[in-house]
Amino acid sequence: FRGANxxxxxxxxxxxxxxxxxxxxxxxxxxxxxxxxxxxxSAANMTAANLSDVNFSSANLTAANLSNANLSDANFSDADxxxxxxxxxxxxxxxxxxxxLPIGWKCExxxxxxx
Numbered sequence: 001f002r003g004a005n006x007x008x009x010x011x012x013x014x015x016x017x018x019x020x021x022x023x024x025x026x027x028x029x030x031x032x033x034x035x036x037x038x039x040x041x042s043a044a045n046m047t048a049a050n051l052s053d054v055n056f057s058s059a060n061l062t063a064a065n066l067s068n069a070n071l072s073d074a075n076f077s078d079a080d081x082x083x084x085x086x087x088x089x090x091x092x093x094x095x096x097x098x099x100x101l102p103i104g105w106k107c108e109x110x111x112x113x114x115x
Contacts, residue, residue, distance in 0.1 A: 057096065071112065081105075086112060 001021045008028040016031075018038045026041075030050045037055050042062040046069050053073040061081045068088040077096030084102055089112065097107035104115050 056098075061098075076107075086114070 001019060001024050003023045004021075005025045006021075006029055007025055009026070009030070011029060011031045011034050013033040014031070014035070016034055016036050016039055019036065020040045021044045022040050023043045024041075024045070026044050026046045026049055028048050029046065031054050032050050033053045035055045036059050037057045039056070039059045041064050042060050043064065044061075045065045047065055048068045049066075050070050051066070051074055052070045054071075055075045056079045057075055057077045059079045061079055061084050063083045064081070065085045066089055067085050069090075071089055071091040071094070073093045073095065074091070075095035076098040079098040080100050081098045081102060082100045086102060086105055091112035092110065094107065094110045094112070097110075101107065101112070106113055106115055
């Protein structure tokens with residue numbers, strides 16, 4: 001999936017453990033309930049994607065664009081969101097906090113919050 005145009009694709013409940021979506025266009029995609037443990041989503045564009053209830057444990061989301069995405073109920077345990085774009089996200093009831101976040105963001109009370 002590296003660099004692929006997958007806009008508005010339905011990945012709901014898919015098993016994508018270790019998948020490589022580096023630089024992929026995932027705008028508007030539906031990953032609701034998908035398993036993305038250990039996946040590489042670095043520099044992927046996930047603007048306005050449905051990422052609710054996704055398992056991102058140990059995933060690489062470095063420099064990913066998550067603007068206006070729904071991240072509610074997702075598991076970010078040990079995930080790397082360094083320099084990710086989190087503007088306009090919905091991120092409540094998280095099941096785990098990321099290992100690293102962009103400057104100015106924190107994980108508190110199971111939510112991602114801009115300081």
